[in-house]
Amino acid sequence: MASGWTNRGKFAMLDYFCRGTDPLPVSVFKLALVKTTPDQDDNTFADVTEVAAGNGYTAGGETVNQNATDWDVLTEDDTNDRALCQIKDIVWTASGGDLPSDSAGATFAILTDDNGTQSARNIFFWWDLGGARVVSDTQTLTIQDAEIRINHV
Amino acid sequence: MFDALSQCTPEDRPNASRKWYAVAASALYPATIARILECLDGDGYPSELVGDRGNIDVDPNAAARMYLSRARALNSRAWRDALEEPNPRHGAARAAERAAALEIARGWFTRAIKLRVENPGLHILADRTYRLAP
Numbered sequence: 001m002a003s004g005w006t007n008r009g010k011f012a013m014l015d016y017f018c019r020g021t022d023p024l025p026v027s028v029f030k031l032a033l034v035k036t037t038p039d040q041d042d043n044t045f046a047d048v049t050e051v052a053a054g055n056g057y058t059a060g061g062e063t064v065n066q067n068a069t070d071w072d073v074l075t076e077d078d079t080n081d082r083a084l085c086q087i088k089d090i091v092w093t094a095s096g097g098d099l100p101s102d103s104a105g106a107t108f109a110i111l112t113d114d115n116g117t118q119s120a121r122n123i124f125f126w127w128d129l130g131g132a133r134v135v136s137d138t139q140t141l142t143i144q145d146a147e148i149r150i151n152h153v
Numbered sequence: 154m155f156d157a158l159s160q161c162t163p164e165d166r167p168n169a170s171r172k173w174y175a176v177a178a179s180a181l182y183p184a185t186i187a188r189i190l191e192c193l194d195g196d197g198y199p200s201e202l203v204g205d206r207g208n209i210d211v212d213p214n215a216a217a218r219m220y221l222s223r224a225r226a227l228n229s230r231a232w233r234d235a236l237e238e239p240n241p242r243h244g245a246a247r248a249a250e251r252a253a254a255l256e257i258a259r260g261w262f263t264r265a266i267k268l269r270v271e272n273p274g275l276h277i278l279a280d281r282t283y284r285l286a287p
Contacts, residue, residue: 068170068272072206073263078279079178086263091210144216145260 001146002128008043009111009124013150026113029070030121031090031143032061033106033133038126045112046119054101055137056094060118064090064111082151087111090143094135105132109143124148155188155201157265164276171274174266178280185258186232189224201265220261227254239287252285 005013015021036049053059064070064087073086092099100106107129112121125148135141160181161174192199198217205211231250234240235258239248259277266273 072272073267073275074171074273075263075275075277077259077277079277079281079283080285086267089206089208089211089216091208093210140210140212140215142211142215144219145264 001130003126003147003149004040005125005148006038006042006123007040008122012122012124024066026122026124027066028114029064029066029124030061030112030114031064031087031146032110032112033057033092033100033129033141034108034110035100035104035106035132036108038108038110038123042123042126044119044123045110045121048108048110048123051100051106052102052104055097055099056092057099057101060114060121061110061112062090062092063114064088080151082149084147084149086145086147087143090146092135092141094137094139094141097137099135099139099141103134105134106141107132109146111148155184155199155265157185157201157262158269160184160262161266161275164274166274169274171272172270173274173276174270175276175278176262177278178283181262181277182255182258182283183236185262186235186254189220189258189261190232192221193224199261201268202261204268206268216264220257220264223253223257224261227257235283238282239284241287248286255283255285 033051034048035051038048042048070088071085072088075084109127110123111125112123115121127146133141161176164173164175166173198214202217203213205213227250231254234251235254
């Protein structure tokens with residue numbers, strides 16, 4: 001699964017790690033589905049287009065808490081000189097019709113903060129879903145073993 | 154049954170909020186790739202990847218299906234290459250297939266561990282043979 005940090009995400013992580021940002025850049029994350037291609041220069045939710053809400057998908061996405069339960073595996077990889085953190089399984093169940101409700105498939109998932117103004121939410125990381133994903137009524141769309149990683153030699 | 158945890162050694166980390174396990178890359182990759190190839194030749198789902206960790210919304214077979222699908226997309230050369238050091242003479246496409254095989258194996262192994270241990274930490278020890286790139 002192709003994936004990457006946005007520059008806003010890199011900044012937020014370093015700001016938190018090096019400067020002990022107060023307030024924290026995020027205490028609750030959101031994992032949202034979008035239908036445009038994010039890149040490293042996308043800063044906020046306003047830079048991407050979310051899938052249609054309804055039929056089991058709530059605008060803004062699903063909550064991922066900042067704890068060891070929701071970030072359920074941490075890996076220190078000395079073979080490839082990197083560290084990875086994995087998110088718990090996130091599931092959307094289509095209810096009452098297709099999900100997304102306009103049948104325009106989700107192509108990427110993005111990790112954001114939970115700012116009350118959705119368009120202002122920072123985008124930290126993105127994952128390519130490998131195609132436009134649409135599920136029919138009662139079917140599930142599941143994001144499994146999505147990882148964020150830091151590689152630097 | 155493939156027992157990923159048996160390849161690991163508990164690792165003591167003071168003040169750690171997780172249980173940490175160390176695993177040699179030379180154990181992780183050959184054992185997992187052998188298991189993947191065994192599953193590609195067989196029927197059904199690999200039992201070590203089946204489970205929902207208590208989340209009733211999760212299809213317990215979904216992860217197994219995902220990893221098998223990814224594994225089936227690779228040719229046998231990629232799996233052979235994955236067990237040898239990265240070769241700079243191989244072209245970009247072949248190198249990418251080898252890397253994909255290694256990443257599928259690591260993901261498979263990690264999934265198997267997290268279905269056995271709650272919120273684990275995994276420490277993969279250094280071994281140049283299994284680097285994704287030279």
